[in-house]
Amino acid sequence: WFVLLFFSISNMNQCLAWFSFSSANEATMQSFFGDRASRSTLNMLLNWGPIMGVLCFPLQSWIMQQRGGLRRAIWCGLLLGLAGNLLRCIPIFYAASTANSNFVRSATAFFLYHFGQILIAAAGPFQMAATTRLAVVWFAETERTTATAIATMANSAGTTIGFLNPLWLSP
Numbered sequence: 001w002f003v004l005l006f007f008s009i010s011n012m013n014q015c016l017a018w019f020s021f022s023s024a025n026e027a028t029m030q031s032f033f034g035d036r037a038s039r040s041t042l043n044m045l046l047n048w049g050p051i052m053g054v055l056c057f058p059l060q061s062w063i064m065q066q067r068g069g070l071r072r073a074i075w076c077g078l079l080l081g082l083a084g085n086l087l088r089c090i091p092i093f094y095a096a097s098t099a100n101s102n103f104v105r106s107a108t109a110f111f112l113y114h115f116g117q118i119l120i121a122a123a124g125p126f127q128m129a130a131t132t133r134l135a136v137v138w139f140a141e142t143e144r145t146t147a148t149a150i151a152t153m154a155n156s157a158g159t160t161i162g163f164l165n166p167l168w169l170s171p
Contacts, residue, residue, distance in 0.1 A: 008154035014127045015155045017120045019162025022046040034105030052121035060125040077126030084119030
């Protein structure tokens with residue numbers, strides 16, 4: 001159950017990071033990110049998920065079939081999500097440390113937002129598809145349905161928090 005708890009937290013975090021831009025109000029996003037934060041840009045940030053899902057699914061399937069594949073797949077998902085979140089934070093940290101708020105609106109910053117979002121989206125197949133394999137490896141046959149349901153619902157909880165996040169942070 002300890003392993004399931006930490007897997008569920010990482011699964012929730014991946015989906016939360018992926019959905020963080022999607023439910024934001026365009027006017028609020030433009031006040032912070034400038035004119036580049038149009039509705040089409042925000043939609044593209046969200047659409048990286050299905051695009052990268054299709055591209056990464058074969059690799060994820062191959063890794064999961066190898067010996068020790070569950071561990072490697074989870075590590076791939078964790079590291080891709082971490083790298084993506086760090087890349088997306090660079091413009092904000094830079095602007096905060098230098099008091100130069102124009103950088104968050106620059107083309108370089110938008111490249112970092114998109115590339116970070118691509119890495120987070122690539123983490124999705126590794127996190128989401130590992131739920132049933134985790135249940136098979138770590139749980140008895142009578143507990144697998146519950147473990148799979150908890151891990152899957154954690155991903156949905158990340159989506160829910162992602163949609164509610166703008167309401168809490170930027171009224």
